[in-house]
Every structure is written in C-alpha cells, then in structure tokens.
Amino acid sequence: MKPVLVLAPLLALAACSPTTSPQAGRSLFAQNCVQCHGADARGGDTVPDLTGIALRAGGAYPQVMVLDKLDGYARGQAAYAGVKMPEFGYLLTGPLTRVPLPDGMSRELPEKIVALDSYLRSIQRTGD
Template sequence: MQCTFLFPLLAGAMVLGACVPQEQAGQADFDAYCAACHGVDARGNGPVSVDLNLNAPDLTLIAQRNGGEFPFTQVMSTIDGYTRADQHGSVMPEFGSLLDGPTVLVEYEGGIQTPTPEPLVSLAHYLESIQR
C-alpha cells in the first residue's frame, strides 16, 4: 500500500525535475563555455575579454538590442557558429561541436520543426531567461 501512495509523489517529482534541468544545464554550459569572455553575469566583463582587451557583448541585453524580442534561433546560430561561418577573423569560437547531444524539436521561422541539439537549446533558453 505504501508504494501506491509514493508513486504519484515520485512521478510528480520527476515531472518537476524535468522542468528545472534545462535551464540549469544551460547555465552550466554558459559557465563552462561563455563566462570566460562574457563574465559570470553575462555582461561582457569576463577575465579573457578584460585581459585581451576584447569587447565581448553584454548578453543580458540581446532582446533590448533586438527591439524587445529575444531572437532565439539567431542566438543559437551565433553560438554554434552557423551564421558566423563566413566571418573571417571572428573572435568568438564556434561551439556547435561542444554542444552536440540528443536533439529536441525547435520551431524555426515559418513554423518548421527542426531537430536541434538539446544543449544548444538549453543554453539559448538560459540566455533568454537572463534578459533585462
């Protein structure tokens, strides 16, 4: 009888747990791959940027720079390097291969559902969550 009582509690905890890890995973990837240049607060003041005198953008103002809208797919393309492939001399490294993993469907422009690496999606969601 105790199992029938515990099962709904465990199932509920698993559902809640599934909601939290995406943002936590995105923040963990940000800390691992982005904070050195963009700073732990994502405002462009990371130690590498300061030491090399680089102007890393403030990632908390992406939506503000885009008329109040967070350009989700554009952010993912910038991170993975897809939109920067033709920009020789770009200081930002391509992170596409570092953010490979299981895929999730993401709706892109025109309503097209495209399999996209979950770590990349999680990182973009994290960046969206820290907009000011």
C-alpha cells in the first residue's frame, strides 16, 4: 500500500478538527477581520469582498493563494488596490496542523490560519 493512501484519511481528519473548523474561523474573523472587511465579509472601496474570492479566481477557491496571504508568505505585497494586509502575528502561533493541498502535497500551518481558510471557503458565493 502506498504511504499517501494511508495518510490521506489522517490529513482529512486534521483539516476537520474543531480548532480548524469554519466555526472556529468565524470567531477569528470576528476578532481580526471585520474592522476592514465588515461583518458580512463583503469589504468596501479599498478592501476586497472575501465572499467573492472564488468568483474572482474563475470559480474555484484558490486555497494556496489564500493560505499564502493568511500565513504571511505574501506579507508586504499589495493585497488589493494598493492596500496591504496587516500582520496578525499571533495568528501564526499555536498548534500546527497539516493541510492537504489541491496539488496532492500538504503543508503544515498554524491551526488558526487553517480555521480562517475554512471559514473563508465556507462563505464563498457561487454567482452574482
């Protein structure tokens, strides 16, 4: 049996834990993101609508791009209309979890980042 087949169910379980669930992400969003993106996550003139991430990416949720933004790989780059994402250092702390990625690889990330990603994925609009 291939090791990847054995790990796949374990990775799926890690991604569904209560600490990385959309509900946990909603709480983190309320604490850190509503000031700019709004309670409905629809943003404004200089802040992106986070419910339309998938629509702007051609219909598929761009998980790697979102994780890059959230965990700081893209830190310092203009996020939208010249506005930079603030750095929320404490979101990068705490327990880590391994996240399966669309390309078949996986990446270890802080649970808080994974929870925010889960929440953002759960609020995507399917069309206008």
